[in-house]
Amino acid sequence: MKRILITLAIALTATMAYAKTLVVYYSYTNNVHNIVTALTGQIDADVVIIEPAEKGLDYAANNYAIGSAQIAAIRNNPDDPASYPAIDPVDVDPADYDCIIIGAPLWWSQMASPLQAYLFENGPAMAGKKIGLIVSSASSGISGVERDARRLIPGGDFFPVPLWVRSSQTGNAATMIAEWLKTIKYSELSGIETPESDRNLANCTIFSVDGRLIGSDVLSLQSLDRGLYIVNGKKIYLNN
Numbered sequence: 001m002k003r004i005l006i007t008l009a010i011a012l013t014a015t016m017a018y019a020k021t022l023v024v025y026y027s028y029t030n031n032v033h034n035i036v037t038a039l040t041g042q043i044d045a046d047v048v049i050i051e052p053a054e055k056g057l058d059y060a061a062n063n064y065a066i067g068s069a070q071i072a073a074i075r076n077n078p079d080d081p082a083s084y085p086a087i088d089p090v091d092v093d094p095a096d097y098d099c100i101i102i103g104a105p106l107w108w109s110q111m112a113s114p115l116q117a118y119l120f121e122n123g124p125a126m127a128g129k130k131i132g133l134i135v136s137s138a139s140s141g142i143s144g145v146e147r148d149a150r151r152l153i154p155g156g157d158f159f160p161v162p163l164w165v166r167s168s169q170t171g172n173a174a175t176m177i178a179e180w181l182k183t184i185k186y187s188e189l190s191g192i193e194t195p196e197s198d199r200n201l202a203n204c205t206i207f208s209v210d211g212r213l214i215g216s217d218v219l220s221l222q223s224l225d226r227g228l229y230i231v232n233g234k235k236i237y238l239n240n
């Protein structure tokens with residue numbers, strides 16, 4: 001009991017510096033969108049959606065001709081700004097973030113061209129940041145997308161493994177993301193913790209992330225739904 005009280009006292013007085021995370025994604029048929037929705041149910045992050053400037057393009061028509069041509073243009077001349085499709089302006093500065101997670105559809109074994117366009121402009125400003133990569137493909141392996149990400153974010157401090165979610169696995173994304181976040185030790189970066197020892201504390205205060213008091217003397221956190229909570233002033237992701 002004494003040890004628990006000491007742990008609690010430390011938890012109450014600790015001031016955590018939280019990392020700021022930005023999620024940047026493009027999604028044509030909503031798979032990456034759904035994956036990012038699952039991701040932001042588990043981490044605190046600002047989100048930017050990349051939109052091609054030219055609206056209404058059917059990238060899948062004629063055996064994916066438009067997407068194919070855009071990818072080929074970049075592959076043939078990756079250093080030329082003219083190789084990249086125009087995108088809508090993005091009003092967020094990557095310099096304001098510690099961690100950037102890229103959500104990318106795979107097109108012809110490469111990163112989808114609108115996202116490459118964003119990173120061609122903004123990737124160099126991400127030097128020194130922690131970079132996470134989540135890729136969605138129908139079936140192709142994602143090594144080409146990883147190479148694109150490393151080329152476009154040359155100084156990025158990449159997490160050691162990317163997350164690959166095949167389109168058929170999109171419904172299972174929340175579980176895959178939870179595992180991936182554990183694998184890359186995201187909690188160590190963000191100050192979000194899932195300490196087993198904190199799960200049965202007496203006298204702990206539990207708030208939802210939107211500030212609602214959920215409990216003030218809860219002995220067990222096991223009954224709460226999976227999600228992000230503020231326990232004794234610390235952000236904790238409960239993977240129940």
Ligand SMILES: Cc1cc2nc3c(=O)[nH]c(=O)nc-3n(C[C@H](O)[C@H](O)[C@H](O)COP(=O)(O)O)c2cc1C
Nearest residue numbers: 027028029030031032067105108109137138139140
């Ligand atoms: C232009 C284009 C090219 C694609 N090329 C491939 C490919 O080479 N291999 C593959 O497995 N999937 C390919 N796909 C499928 C997408 O990677 C897959 O559907 C992904 O989930 C799309 O993500 P989104 O729904 O967020 O756009 C392609 C899709 C498009 C639109």
